[in-house]
Amino acid sequence: MATTTLSPRRVRFKDAHIEMAHGAGGTASRRLVEGLIVPLLGGLDAGGRTLDDAALVAVNGQNIAITTDSFVVRPLRFPGGSIGELAVNGTVNDLAVSGAKAVALVATFVIEAGLPTSVLEGEVAAMADAAARAGVTIVGGDTKVVEHGKADGLYITTTGIGSPMQNATLHARRVRTGDRVIVSGPIGDHGITILLARGDLDLEADLRSDTRSVLPFVEALVAAAGPGVRWMRDPTRGGVATSLNELARDTGLCVDISEESVPVNDAVRGACELLGLDPLHIANEGQVIAIVASDAAESAVQAMRAVPGGEHATIVGVIREQPAAAVMATTRYGATRIIDMLVGDPLPRIC
Amino acid sequence: MATTTLSPRRVRFKDAHIEMAHGAGGTASRRLVEGLIVPLLGGLDAGGRTLDDAALVAVNGQNIAITTDSFVVRPLRFPGGSIGELAVNGTVNDLAVSGAKAVALVATFVIEAGLPTSVLEGEVAAMADAAARAGVTIVGGDTKVVEHGKADGLYITTTGIGSPMQNATLHARRVRTGDRVIVSGPIGDHGITILLARGDLDLEADLRSDTRSVLPFVEALVAAAGPGVRWMRDPTRGGVATSLNELARDTGLCVDISEESVPVNDAVRGACELLGLDPLHIANEGQVIAIVASDAAESAVQAMRAVPGGEHATIVGVIREQPAAAVMATTRYGATRIIDMLVGDPLPRIC
Numbered sequence: 164m165a166t167t168t169l170s171p172r173r174v175r176f177k178d179a180h181i182e183m184a185h186g187a188g189g190t191a192s193r194r195l196v197e198g199l200i201v202p203l204l205g206g207l208d209a210g211g212r213t214l215d216d217a218a219l220v221a222v223n224g225q226n227i228a229i230t231t232d233s234f235v236v237r238p239l240r241f242p243g244g245s246i247g248e249l250a251v252n253g254t255v256n257d258l259a260v261s262g263a264k265a266v267a268l269v270a271t272f273v274i275e276a277g278l279p280t281s282v283l284e285g286e287v288a289a290m291a292d293a294a295a296r297a298g299v300t301i302v303g304g305d306t307k308v309v310e311h312g313k314a315d316g317l318y319i320t321t322t323g324i325g326s327p328m329q330n331a332t333l334h335a336r337r338v339r340t341g342d343r344v345i346v347s348g349p350i351g352d353h354g355i356t357i358l359l360a361r362g363d364l365d366l367e368a369d370l371r372s373d374t375r376s377v378l379p380f381v382e383a384l385v386a387a388a389g390p391g392v393r394w395m396r397d398p399t400r401g402g403v404a405t406s407l408n409e410l411a412r413d414t415g416l417c418v419d420i421s422e423e424s425v426p427v428n429d430a431v432r433g434a435c436e437l438l439g440l441d442p443l444h445i446a447n448e449g450q451v452i453a454i455v456a457s458d459a460a461e462s463a464v465q466a467m468r469a470v471p472g473g474e475h476a477t478i479v480g481v482i483r484e485q486p487a488a489a490v491m492a493t494t495r496y497g498a499t500r501i502i503d504m505l506v507g508d509p510l511p512r513i514c
Numbered sequence: 515m516a517t518t519t520l521s522p523r524r525v526r527f528k529d530a531h532i533e534m535a536h537g538a539g540g541t542a543s544r545r546l547v548e549g550l551i552v553p554l555l556g557g558l559d560a561g562g563r564t565l566d567d568a569a570l571v572a573v574n575g576q577n578i579a580i581t582t583d584s585f586v587v588r589p590l591r592f593p594g595g596s597i598g599e600l601a602v603n604g605t606v607n608d609l610a611v612s613g614a615k616a617v618a619l620v621a622t623f624v625i626e627a628g629l630p631t632s633v634l635e636g637e638v639a640a641m642a643d644a645a646a647r648a649g650v651t652i653v654g655g656d657t658k659v660v661e662h663g664k665a666d667g668l669y670i671t672t673t674g675i676g677s678p679m680q681n682a683t684l685h686a687r688r689v690r691t692g693d694r695v696i697v698s699g700p701i702g703d704h705g706i707t708i709l710l711a712r713g714d715l716d717l718e719a720d721l722r723s724d725t726r727s728v729l730p731f732v733e734a735l736v737a738a739a740g741p742g743v744r745w746m747r748d749p750t751r752g753g754v755a756t757s758l759n760e761l762a763r764d765t766g767l768c769v770d771i772s773e774e775s776v777p778v779n780d781a782v783r784g785a786c787e788l789l790g791l792d793p794l795h796i797a798n799e800g801q802v803i804a805i806v807a808s809d810a811a812e813s814a815v816q817a818m819r820a821v822p823g824g825e826h827a828t829i830v831g832v833i834r835e836q837p838a839a840a841v842m843a844t845t846r847y848g849a850t851r852i853i854d855m856l857v858g859d860p861l862p863r864i865c
Contacts, residue, residue, distance in 0.1 A: 179631055180631060181631060182659065183661065186625065200638055203638045203639050204641060205652075218654040222617050222675065222676075225576055227573055227675065229673075231620040231671070232656045233622040233624050235658045266573050267571040269580055269673055273586060273669055276534050279532075280529055280530055287550065287555060300571075304551065304555070305583045307537045308535075310666075310862070313665065315660060315661075318624055324578065511659075511661070
């Protein structure tokens with residue numbers, strides 16, 4: 164049975180107010196979570212991790228994976244998906260990249276009074292469809308209503324519990340120099356789709372969110388590479404750059420990616436150039452980054468390519484010793500640059 | 515492993531918009547949940563229940579209890595508690611009255627931009643304290659920030675997983691005529707405290723929310739009465755009347771309570787008289803209603819009275835055959851009245 168093992172309460176977060184950037188998934192979010200929430204709440208889970216994407220909990224001696232996320236995406240519907248679909252897939256995916264298969268979800272709705280019932284019905288139906296596609300059951304929930312003007316239509320929170328896969332042992336401490344960095348497909352589609360869907364910019368593009376369950380990618384990877392799969396993430400808020408920076412920091416190693424090998428759709432590349440954004444910082448909702456042992460990397464990529472939607476899976480980089488704890492990108496001309504975590508919040512409320 | 519078993523999608527909920535009453539826990543909430551959400555989402559859990567307070571999920575052949583709630587109480591702090599404390603206790607309690615002991619919680623925060631960090635810090639600390647008191651670990655979470663004006667300071671969602679108690683088999687179908695209705699203590703303190711804390715009324719009272727973990731009550735009940743404990747609820751939104759009406763409906767039996775035997779603090783009684791409210795409709799956050807076999811009821815009450823805070827536990831009624839599916843109150847003068855579920859929303863956002 165669990166016991167409470169609170170850390171000493173040393174709150175280091177000194178910002179006087181919470182701002183949008185604290186929810187964007189980049190450096191400000193990390194300062195808030197690591198400087199305030201973890202010091203006050205954070206015990207270690209059964210896997211020795213602290214407030215990670217998914218936690219392991221021992222219930223009657225058996226490890227269960229659990230993860231939770233609130234979804235506040237604006238607009239509620241966008242090309243390729245909607246908040247309800249995102250809320251199911253996002254939680255299924257947090258479990259999947261932690262090496263667990265979702266068994267059941269629960270969901271809560273915070274609804275703004277005045278929301279047309281048809282909007283709620285559409286999102287509940289989208290959740291049911293996404294759950295059916297992901298092979299997971301929604302077993303419980305809660306509904307709250309707040310006054311008009313006290314929410315933004317609808318916020319959905321989902322929590323998933325999952326069963327750890329037998330042959331997946333994923334942890335940053337298993338990453339070694341020489342391991343390869345694999346991306347499942349083109350990056351940035353979700354974030355740019357949301358940005359364009361808001362209509363604030365005079366831009367149009369033939370682009371859809373990539374929201375989907377990434378469990379098929381994860382299962383293919385683990386089947387092909389087994390213990391050669393070291394670590395995985397689904398690069399949502401803060402994008403690939405933020406996930407890889409977390410890896411570099413946690414391992415003390417260098418993640419060296421070849422910029423040209425990272426798949427990016429033309430519409431995303433074009434929008435990013437116009438807006439001064441880096442596709443590596445843009446959120447994805449249906450991609451996986453995996454670190455795989457070099458001798459298993461090619462078979463892992465082939466296995467992912469055999470999964471529908473994984474046709475563009477590719478090796479984009481390698482783990483090196485130096486420079487320590489950094490993410491580097493090498494351009495096609497041989498120049499290198501440091502890739503930082505997302506700073507600020509260029510794209511609020513993308514999930 | 516779970517499979518998705520969706521019911522036919524017959525949506526019967528016809529209201530055009532979502533209104534405050536749909537979140538109040540009474541009849542409008544039930545119409546929304548049973549008329550829209552359950553038809554679209556609702557599979558049965560491993561215990562044969564549909565979207566109940568807590569669900570049972572089989573993970574690798576072992577039953578895990580899970581429950582989730584969003585908290586949108588206004589104001590964030592009130593005499594006797596705060597949103598953070600409520601968010602921990604409410605989820606621990608939903609598990610407890612389902613016959614499960616909470617093992618771990620996860621939590622999400624939806625924060626309105628501009629919230630003073632001191633407010634957030636106070637609530638995270640309140641959650642840590644409540645979790646320590648309830649003997650549960652918070653193992654994960656998520657933080658989202660929405661623009662100023664798009665939330666109301668802070669919304670917290672908690673999800674708990676728990677281990678079913680070995681000797682607690684709770685289900686409405688186990689309730690029999692002659693069983694006794696037990697209440698753990700004075701009702702209505704939480705709801706009236708919140709109402710007064712808003713300061714909209716020119717009323718003052720020496721009253722505090724009863725927010726706390728009810729697990730000690732539940733453990734005492736189960737230890738004293740074992741399988742004699744048939745059914746339990748923590749009567750939150752909609753109060754004792756709503757919980758008992760759900761029981762009457764689910765069993766087809768009559769819940770007959772003696773109005774005079776229901777413990778109510780003077781301040782709650784006075785405020786209710788002034789405002790035309792019935793204490794039976796007011797929310798509690800630290801009380802339990804239990805249906806216990808008649809031969810075990812007295813020892814169950816004695817066991818609850820031995821728990822700090824349970825000194826006023828008492829038998830308030832009995833289960834009868836007729837009138838079918840109704841809750842009746844008998845006054846001290848022998849008159850009887852039908853007690854309905856909460857209709858409308860006299861007290862919005864109390865949890």
